[in-house]
Amino acid sequence: MANTNVLAGWACPKCGQTEGFRIAGTIWLDVTDDGTVPSDEPGRTDHEWDGDSTTECPGCGYVGRQAEFHEDLELEQTIAALKEAPRNVNSETGRRVRGYL
Numbered sequence: 001m002a003n004t005n006v007l008a009g010w011a012c013p014k015c016g017q018t019e020g021f022r023i024a025g026t027i028w029l030d031v032t033d034d035g036t037v038p039s040d041e042p043g044r045t046d047h048e049w050d051g052d053s054t055t056e057c058p059g060c061g062y063v064g065r066q067a068e069f070h071e072d073l074e075l076e077q078t079i080a081a082l083k084e085a086p087r088n089v090n091s092e093t094g095r096r097v098r099g100y101l
Ligand SMILES: [Zn+2]
Pocket: 012, 013, 014, 015, 016, 017, 057, 058, 059, 060, 061, 062
């Protein structure tokens, strides 16, 4: 059955499994001389990750950017990058310069 919540649209790009993934996210840590623990300070207990976060498939061991595991997200990021890229258009003709995206 397809995922409909957090993992909606996710799949391993190598083996196709959709059950779960492992992400190297960012969290706040409280550090003392004894070591580190996840912070329980209000406002510092959340964790973050994005399309560039390292993601692992526990099924086959494939590791890549999180966006690779979510086809729509990868496409959205590519489109956003293209929109931000300088337009390679001849200012006189308005036509796209060959050899560029
Ligand atoms: Zn996999």
